[in-house]
Amino acid sequence: MSTAxxxxxxxxxxxxxxxxxxxxxxxxxxxxxxxLIGARLARLTTEPDLLITDGxxxxxxxxxxxxxxxxxxxxxxxxxxxxxxxxxxRHVVMGANQIDRYGNQNxxxxxxxxxxxxxxxGVRGAPGNTINHPTSYxxxxxxxxxxxxxxxxxxGVGFDKVDERNPAYDDLNIHRVVTNLGVFDFGGPGHTMRxxxxxxxxxxxxxxxNTGFPISDLDSAPVTAAPTDEQLxxxxxxxxxxxxxxxxxxx
Amino acid sequence: MAAKTDxxxxxxxxxxxxxxxMTIGIGGWGSxxxxxxxxxxxxxxxxxxxxxxxxxxxxxxLLCAAGKVKRAYYGFVSLDAAPFYDPWFxxxxxxxxxxxxxxxxxxxxxxxxxxxxxxxxxxIRAGLGSAVTEFWGDELxxxxxxxxxxxxxxxxxxAMPALKLDAAFVHLDLADAHGNAAYTGVDPYxxxxxxxxxxxxxxxxxxxxxxxxxxxxVERERLIVNRMNVDRxxxxxxxxxxxxxxxxxxxxxxxxxxxxxxADDESWTAFRTRFLDVDEATYQNxxxxxxxxxxxxx
Numbered sequence: 001m002s003t004a005x006x007x008x009x010x011x012x013x014x015x016x017x018x019x020x021x022x023x024x025x026x027x028x029x030x031x032x033x034x035x036l037i038g039a040r041l042a043r044l045t046t047e048p049d050l051l052i053t054d055g056x057x058x059x060x061x062x063x064x065x066x067x068x069x070x071x072x073x074x075x076x077x078x079x080x081x082x083x084x085x086x087x088x089x090r091h092v093v094m095g096a097n098q099i100d101r102y103g104n105q106n107x108x109x110x111x112x113x114x115x116x117x118x119x120x121x122g123v124r125g126a127p128g129n130t131i132n133h134p135t136s137y138x139x140x141x142x143x144x145x146x147x148x149x150x151x152x153x154x155x156g157v158g159f160d161k162v163d164e165r166n167p168a169y170d171d172l173n174i175h176r177v178v179t180n181l182g183v184f185d186f187g188g189p190g191h192t193m194r195x196x197x198x199x200x201x202x203x204x205x206x207x208x209x210n211t212g213f214p215i216s217d218l219d220s221a222p223v224t225a226a227p228t229d230e231q232l233x234x235x236x237x238x239x240x241x242x243x244x245x246x247x248x249x250x251x
Numbered sequence: 252m253a254a255k256t257d258x259x260x261x262x263x264x265x266x267x268x269x270x271x272x273m274t275i276g277i278g279g280w281g282s283x284x285x286x287x288x289x290x291x292x293x294x295x296x297x298x299x300x301x302x303x304x305x306x307x308x309x310x311x312x313l314l315c316a317a318g319k320v321k322r323a324y325y326g327f328v329s330l331d332a333a334p335f336y337d338p339w340f341x342x343x344x345x346x347x348x349x350x351x352x353x354x355x356x357x358x359x360x361x362x363x364x365x366x367x368x369x370x371x372x373x374x375i376r377a378g379l380g381s382a383v384t385e386f387w388g389d390e391l392x393x394x395x396x397x398x399x400x401x402x403x404x405x406x407x408x409x410a411m412p413a414l415k416l417d418a419a420f421v422h423l424d425l426a427d428a429h430g431n432a433a434y435t436g437v438d439p440y441x442x443x444x445x446x447x448x449x450x451x452x453x454x455x456x457x458x459x460x461x462x463x464x465x466x467x468x469v470e471r472e473r474l475i476v477n478r479m480n481v482d483r484x485x486x487x488x489x490x491x492x493x494x495x496x497x498x499x500x501x502x503x504x505x506x507x508x509x510x511x512x513x514a515d516d517e518s519w520t521a522f523r524t525r526f527l528d529v530d531e532a533t534y535q536n537x538x539x540x541x542x543x544x545x546x547x548x549x
Contacts, residue, residue, distance in 0.1 A: 056437050056438065057437040057438040058437065077437070077438040077439060077440070078280055078306075078438055078440060078441070079360065079439070079440070079441060079444075082356065082357040082360050085357055085377075086357065086375075086376065086377075108353065108382070109344065111345075113351075113382065113385055113386060114347060114350065114351060114386075115344070115345065115346070115347035116344055116345055117345060118341075118345065119328075119336065119340065119341035119344040119345055120336060121327045121328065121329050121335075121336070122307075122325060122326060122327040122328055122353050123326065123327070123353055123354070123355060123381060123382065123383060124326060124327045124355075124356055125326070125355060125356045125357065125377075126355070126381070127354075127355035127358075127377050127378050127379070127380075127381035127383055128355040128356065128357040128358070128375075128376070128377030128378070130380075130381075131376050131377055131378075131379050131380065131381075132376055132377070153382045154380070154381045154382040155381060155382065156381070157379070157380035157381050158380075161379075161380035161381075162380070163380075163407075165404060166379075166404070166405075166406060166407045167400045167402070167404045167405075167406050168376050168379055168406045168407060168408055169379065169380065172380075
């Protein structure tokens with residue numbers, strides 16, 4: 001397979017798999033298609049001990065294609081998920097309607113808190129996820145509207161909220177942000193967003209134009225690593241034969 | 252020998268026990284196993300100014316549509332299928348019609364656990380640093396741990412107040428007349444916890460069977476509700492419609508119809524007249540007819 005044939009979505013899936021590098025025996029909770037394929041790809045390659053679920057209450061023993069279920073190895077109803085959250089043995093990849101440069105995330109509503117202009121889901125598990133265990137974000141459409149100067153409502157907690165005198169904040173870890181344009185973390189000055197890599201064909205200018213705040217290391221960011229032949233085979237033949245990944249990210 | 256109390260009741264019996272201004276908890280999760288027959292009965296009653304505690308879906312949406320909600324305590328409101336956002340909850344929020352006490356999902360569980368254990372609060376890390384504290388204003392306090400960490404620092408945590416419920420409503424797949432009940436799906440959600448946190452406890456069930464049949468038809472681990480925590484049992488076949496329950500799936504077509512009907516006064520009046528201003532038996536009949544109409548239109 002030549003690099004030219006690799007789609008943008010496949011770069012995204014490989015980058016989502018890399019989110020879990022080193023995660024070990026924890027519960028992976030990806031909330032959208034690309035990170036879901038990514039978590040399963042990580043389990044089939046670097047992280048065989050990851051726990052993955054069917055999106056409902058069953059822990060999967062196998063690593064089936066997206067949308068498929070197979071043998072199970074356990075039971076994880078919603079009530080137990082909150083115990084896992086509190087234990088820290090989880091890494092979630094959430095979506096976001098807004099993210100700021102410190103990693104604050106909003107999926108609650110736009111506008112004023114008690115009378116918003118647009119209502120979304122509410123804060124969901126974001127406050128508890130971010131304060132308890134590693135949290136990453138997946139954004140399929142990287143725009144200024146999402147990557148904004150200030151989020152309207154802080155659902156997921158960002159690094160500027162950390163009170164170092166209070167050990168309850170010690171586990172806050174906004175690990176990574178993967179978008180259709182590149183891969184980012186919060187290793188910039190004062191825990192601000194930094195570019196780790198840009199996908200092939202994406203320019204620093206393009207990212208800057210689509211982001212409402214400065215991103216560190218944008219000009220020096222390398223090109224996102226291509227998925228290996230083995231990763232491509234697993235993505236295409238095993239995990240996502242129907243190419244659902246391409247519906248989330250077009251090339 | 253005296254017999255155990257028969258708690259079977261009608262939807263009207265239950266609604267007659269409700270009062271304006273009550274705090275009610277609704278079991279299930281999003282669009283999963285919601286006690287919709289009870290929700291519909293409350294929506295068409297005269298009760299008003301309710302405070303609702305829920306992992307929300309169309310339960311909260313319908314009560315907002317009916318103008319019953321004064322305040323809502325929730326971690327999210329989701330229909331779980333397209334169009335995902337509940338239109339009536341959105342209208343209530345964007346018009347400022349309800350007071351929102353939004354919180355982390357884990358905080359809902361924590362508050363119910365505190366109420367069930369008769370504790371004023373339980374400590375939790377979730378909520379720190381987030382907008383939850385703004386949503387709650389002065390109502391949400393923090394608590395400093397009496398035990399310092401090994402490094403000498405002290406944890407300050409959210410003191411999640413008990414979510415004490417005047418009444419709780421849940422949908423179980425199977426119950427007996429005394430209030431023992433079981434779920435048959437994959438997840439018990441938080442239904443037993445809602446009941447444990449409430450003064451008055453109401454179960455609607457698709458099937459009401461003898462105790463012998465109940466315990467012989469499911470594995471014992473599925474008997475998540477026992478009669479000690481139940482005051483009334485309502486027979487409500489297909490009562491969780493259009494949400495998922497153990498014996499039937501979510502009715503996505505009807506869910507879309509519900510959401511689309513909220514678009515304007517005319518379509519909502521049509522929906523309300525046909526499906527909400529009617530008793531439960533009529534509702535179920537109309538849903539069956541509506542489903543047949545959809546089939547014919549294909």
